[in-house]
Amino acid sequence: MIKQGLWSLTKFGFAGGAFFVSLSAIAGFLAFALWPLDIFNHFQPIIFPLSAILFVISAVFAKHQPFKGMVLSFCAVGFVASSLVIIPELVGAYRHNSADKQIYAETDRRLMTFNIYAKNENLDGLFASIQEQDPDILFIQEYWSWHRQGLEKRITNILPYAVHCQGGKRSFLGVYSKYPLKEIAGHDCIDSLSAEQRTSIIALQVQDEIPFNVVTTHFDWPIPADRQQRQMGVVAKVLNKIEGPLLFGGDFNSTPFSYAFKNLVSSTNMERAVWLLPTWPAPPTYPVDMPPWLQLDHILTRGGVTVGLPHRGENGGSDHFPLIVDFKIDSEAAD
Structure with missing residues (x-):
């Protein structure tokens, strides 16, 4: 019985x-x-x-x-x-991933986007990860003020030009570059701990030999869905006003299976540089080590940007792996 x-x-x-x-x-x-x-x-x-x-x-x-x-x-x-x-x-x-590999040999610049994790105290590990990859452009998310105090001098020794945001929960951002930076339309970055702005957008022109544009942000979680939808709509308007070569990356808190993510890509006429390369979780942040199984971090391009195959870097104590992609700007597209 x-x-x-x-x-x-x-x-x-x-x-x-x-x-x-x-x-x-x-x-x-x-x-x-x-x-x-x-x-x-x-x-x-x-x-x-x-x-x-x-x-x-x-x-x-x-x-x-x-x-x-x-x-x-x-x-x-x-x-x-x-x-x-x-x-x-x-x-x-x-x-x-099976495209003609010849184009990858021609890339001459490197972009790295890295959610360093707000609770991460391993500043040496974070800097070692950045230094190892030697990016020309670095996007950082969850870049809290005490991270910045411990990393700013070290990072600017290799990437001397910087723009920072801090305000609301997702506004703790940083962009570092080997080349001078100029704010462009859509830049919505507050650098004040007293600010109530929940998210920020860093929109910059990189004044390299061939100038190009970069944008980064940190989207909220997909719950509640309407909040992330609104944020994506705001960012899409910014992206669609930018002319010339463009690279957009950051922590989207969205997998590539999401219709919201797909609509963001299609509505901005951008191309994905990263396909099915999971970035979260990265051990040993959680009690039980797990292999990464969600791609929450993304890099999109438009306007004559040739990209190589992306790869992950060392996580340096973060719960995200950084994404790295090599790229080249087409001089004709930039004109």
Whole structure:
């Protein structure tokens, strides 16, 4: 009797799990029509394999109808819905990463974007990570005032030009450069701890031999969804007013499976420099070490910017891995 009861409880638990995973996958797919559902797309790296695993388990071990047919149907629908979100990303990553490697040998500049983690006290590790990569342009997020006090002198020894923001929760930003920087339209950076501005936008022209533009920000979490949507809309307007070569990067707090992220890319006519390269979490920040499984950090380009294959750097105690991409500015596009 007890054994039968436990078995029934297990079956109902399994069916409930399959139903939840399938609903999550379907909700994520339908987010193009109802944007608050987009939150489920940030978990597609879990939903996709889990729906496949549940389908196989139910097909092999479930023996009785209608239980077996019900669970199989749930898992199949969920797997198909998740596939419609996941597969375009896999195809895009394959095309990007298998492109003609000859163009990568021609890159002569390097961009690094790095969420250094607000609670990270390993300043030596952070600087070692930056120094190792030797970027020409450096974006920093969660760059709190005490980080800045401990890192500013060391970073400006290798990247002498800098712009900083501090204000609201996501406004702690920094941009460092080997070349002079000039603020451009859209720059919305407050450098005051008393400011209430929650996020900031750093928009600059890099006055290199061939000038180009850079923009960085730090988006809020996708919950509540409307807040991140508004922020992306503001940034999109800034990006669309900038003419000439442009590189935009930072911590988007959004995976590439998100419709909001995809709309940001398409509405600004930009190209992704990074495809399916997870940047979070980075150990040993959390009690249990996990491999990175979410790409929350991104780099986008437009206007005659040739990019090489991106890579991750050392995390230096941060919960994010930094993203690094080599690039070259097309002189004809810059004219």
